[in-house]
Amino acid sequence: MQAWIPMPENNNAFSPMPPWPRTNYCGALRAADAGREVALWGWVATRRDHGGLIFIDLRDREGIVQLVFNPAHNPAAHAVAEGVRGEYYLAIKGAAVRRSAATINAELPTGEIEIMASAAEVLNTSLAPPFPLAGPDSAAEEIRLKYRYLDLRRAEMQSNLRRRHQALRGARAYLDEHGFIEIETPILFRATPEGARDYLVPSRVNPGRFYALPQSPQLLKQILMVAGFDRYYQIARCFRDEDLRANRQPEFSQIDIEMTGPRLEDIHRMAEGMMASIYQYGAGITIERPFAQMPYDEAMERFGSDKPDLRCALELKNLTAAFAGTSFKVFAEAIARGESIYAIALKGEHQLSRRELDEMAETLRSRQGMGLAWAKVAADGWQGPIAKFVSAKERARVADVAGLVPGATLLMLAGPRGKVRPLLGDLRLALAAKFKLLDAAALKFLWVVDFPLFDYSEEEKRLVSVNHPFTAPRPEDLPLLEAGPQRALEAHALAYDMVLNGQEMGGGSIRIHNAELQLKVFELLGIPRAEAAAKFGFLLDALAYGAPPHGGIAFGVDRIAMMLCGTDSLRDVMAFPKTQRAVDPMSGAPSEVDARQLRELSIRVAQ
RNA sequence: GGGGUCGUAGUUCAGCCCGGUUAGAACGCCGGCCUGUCACGUCGGAAGUCGUGGGUUCAAAUCCCAUCGGCCCCGCCA
Numbered sequence: 237m238q239a240w241i242p243m244p245e246n247n248n249a250f251s252p253m254p255p256w257p258r259t260n261y262c263g264a265l266r267a268a269d270a271g272r273e274v275a276l277w278g279w280v281a282t283r284r285d286h287g288g289l290i291f292i293d294l295r296d297r298e299g300i301v302q303l304v305f306n307p308a309h310n311p312a313a314h315a316v317a318e319g320v321r322g323e324y325y326l327a328i329k330g331a332a333v334r335r336s337a338a339t340i341n342a343e344l345p346t347g348e349i350e351i352m353a354s355a356a357e358v359l360n361t362s363l364a365p366p367f368p369l370a371g372p373d374s375a376a377e378e379i380r381l382k383y384r385y386l387d388l389r390r391a392e393m394q395s396n397l398r399r400r401h402q403a404l405r406g407a408r409a410y411l412d413e414h415g416f417i418e419i420e421t422p423i424l425f426r427a428t429p430e431g432a433r434d435y436l437v438p439s440r441v442n443p444g445r446f447y448a449l450p451q452s453p454q455l456l457k458q459i460l461m462v463a464g465f466d467r468y469y470q471i472a473r474c475f476r477d478e479d480l481r482a483n484r485q486p487e488f489s490q491i492d493i494e495m496t497g498p499r500l501e502d503i504h505r506m507a508e509g510m511m512a513s514i515y516q517y518g519a520g521i522t523i524e525r526p527f528a529q530m531p532y533d534e535a536m537e538r539f540g541s542d543k544p545d546l547r548c549a550l551e552l553k554n555l556t557a558a559f560a561g562t563s564f565k566v567f568a569e570a571i572a573r574g575e576s577i578y579a580i581a582l583k584g585e586h587q588l589s590r591r592e593l594d595e596m597a598e599t600l601r602s603r604q605g606m607g608l609a610w611a612k613v614a615a616d617g618w619q620g621p622i623a624k625f626v627s628a629k630e631r632a633r634v635a636d637v638a639g640l641v642p643g644a645t646l647l648m649l650a651g652p653r654g655k656v657r658p659l660l661g662d663l664r665l666a667l668a669a670k671f672k673l674l675d676a677a678a679l680k681f682l683w684v685v686d687f688p689l690f691d692y693s694e695e696e697k698r699l700v701s702v703n704h705p706f707t708a709p710r711p712e713d714l715p716l717l718e719a720g721p722q723r724a725l726e727a728h729a730l731a732y733d734m735v736l737n738g739q740e741m742g743g744g745s746i747r748i749h750n751a752e753l754q755l756k757v758f759e760l761l762g763i764p765r766a767e768a769a770a771k772f773g774f775l776l777d778a779l780a781y782g783a784p785p786h787g788g789i790a791f792g793v794d795r796i797a798m799m800l801c802g803t804d805s806l807r808d809v810m811a812f813p814k815t816q817r818a819v820d821p822m823s824g825a826p827s828e829v830d831a832r833q834l835r836e837l838s839i840r841v842a843q
Numbered sequence: 844g845g846g847g848u849c850g851u852a853g854u855u856c857a858g859c860c861c862g863g864u865u866a867g868a869a870c871g872c873c874g875g876c877c878u879g880u881c882a883c884g885u886c887g888g889a890a891g892u893c894g895u896g897g898g899u900u901c902a903a904a905u906c907c908c909a910u911c912g913g914c915c916c917c918g919c920c921a
Contacts, residue, residue, distance in 0.1 A: 288878035302881065322871090339879055347881085364872055367854050370882080374870095375854060378913050432920050452921095478920040479844095703921080733921090743921070792921090816914070 263299020323362035406517030494788030540661020545738025584643025744789030
């Protein structure tokens with residue numbers, strides 16, 4: 237960290253306001269502006285000094301424009317340009333003139349004109365930037381984050397953040413138009429059980445007590461429905477104290493939406509309309525509606541994922557029945573244990589080498605403890621290590637189920653269905669990437685519906701919510717909730733995810749608006765009535781006062797921005813993200829604090 | 844918490860396997876020359892805690908151990 241900034245040399249004429257107003261953005265000038273007198277402010281992108289003539293590319297948020305300093309035309313301005321360096325901030329005046337045919341730069345939107353400078357002032361000097369600001373990112377991420385103000389000057393980051401802004405404009409425009417009211421909810425809220433680890437904030441005036449930063453405004457938006465706002469939205473900041481990933485930051489934004497009395501299709505049509513507006517504003521793309529819909533069970537069965545990427549036609553095949561009675565020991569034993577055999581069949585044009593197959597099998601064996609069985613399908617039988625254990629009858633049945641043609645490669649896994657399907661789902665995506673089966677330009681939207689209400693946590697030895705504990709079950713499944721935890725696992729939820737190209741864009745549910753049912757769900761989750769009353773009493777109370785049926789959805793703003801910008805990293809669509817260890821290299825957060833601050837908060841740091 | 848990978852001028856990287864002169868390149872920076880460049884050109888120059896600490900060795904950027912940091916992944920997280 238720099239202890240002090242070296243005093244810039246020619247800064248004796250400090251003027252807090254530019255000497256003249258700006259008439260145009262540099263990058264917004266066009267051929268049609270030729271002949272105008274313009275006044276510009278901007279950063280020096282590059283300077284090309286020909287000894288006499290000096291060219292400067294001046295940059296602002298709209299782009300760059302070429303300035304020409306000619307000593308014969310204006311010696312004073314030329315003298316200023318001689319002393320100028322990269323990232324100096326200049327104010328200039330001059331005439332926009334059409335370039336001669338030979339000097340037009342077709343690479344630049346402003347390339348048909350240039351500015352003959354008649355006056356120039358240095359509003360601020362600059363140290364030499366620590367990394368190049370032109371072109372794509374060419375510096376380590378740590379350095380980009382430390383000098384984020386410079387990184388954000390780059391055209392790519394300017395474009396990403398503006399696209400994100402446009403996307404949010406699209407969301408707001410749609411929601412405003414459809415009667416949704418934007419309401420802010422507190423950042424200082426209370427810790428609740430379930431879900432992710434909370435960020436805690438100590439209370440000075442209540443020693444020993446803590447606020448929690450909201451993981452989402454879930455409970456508050458439900459209470460706003462009880463309060464009668466009928467339709468609510470918010471671009472909400474959410475906080476989760478979990479380990480980071482390329483697409484996970486400790487604080488992130490959601491478009492949070494709730495409405496009173498919706499049917500499932502009301503929410504879906506609304507969300508599709510909003511997404512269409514986002515794509516229209518954010519990318520100028522018109523997306524097709526309504527979106528396709530697929531039950532969770534089907535998604536898992538066909539694609540091994542609850543967020544299938546439909547850009548790829550490859551599907552999983554259930555071969556359990558085809559191998560019934562097989563003499564291949566591994567499969568026979570799996571079937572005897574009640575397990576399943578699933579497979580992916582690659583077409584003949586997608587060949588894997590023996591080495592690739594072995595590596596794939598080795599990865600599955602070492603990481604998952606699963607044995608991959610593979611076979612290449614020839615006209616007269618199968619080839620591969622297991623071929624000799626498979627009878628002609630079985631081959632025929634498998635060929636039928638999996639639609640095998642000669643030349644195909646069959647990749648099979650045997651094991652518990654809950655394990656085999658997701659593994660093959662991952663394999664499917666890896667194969668799709670390897671053989672370039674994904675159309676990069678396609679936008680395959682999908683609603684995944686009919687999620688299970690509960691899952692069983694081996695770790696905690698209890699039921700856990702698949703979505704969150706406020707998700708309503710399907711009405712026809714209510715009796716299952718009364719029949720104990722085992723039967724409750726069969727219950728389905730009125731929950732849905734919006735999936736785009738294999739990414740979860742958003743998800744939501746119809747909520748429980750009945751206090752008794754809510755208590756029942758808490759009970760199934762192993763939360764005793766007393767604890768529920770202590771931690772969620774305010775919600776239960778609210779539900780008891782004429783709470784209307786309600787439901788909603790929340791979208792990941794950052795994910796949406798990533799899709800729109802075509803980047804794989806959240807950090808490229810956030811202005812000030814944190815590193816994988818949740819540190820901000822620019823400000824140094826999180827930092828130690830004064831002993832006095834800790835004392836006021838009644839906090840002692842354990843050694 | 845675990846696995847992988849990277850860390851060498853301001854920046855991006857080579858050198859590391861196989862230890863041995865003065866640790867190189869490009870871009871950037873500084874200075875000279877240059878009136879149509881747009882990644883200007885050209886001549887010259889400065890610039891290094893080889894992440895840090897320890898060990899092995901006559902000798903370590905290079906081999907070993909530990910540690911810190913970036914990134915990716917698993918766990919975790921919807």
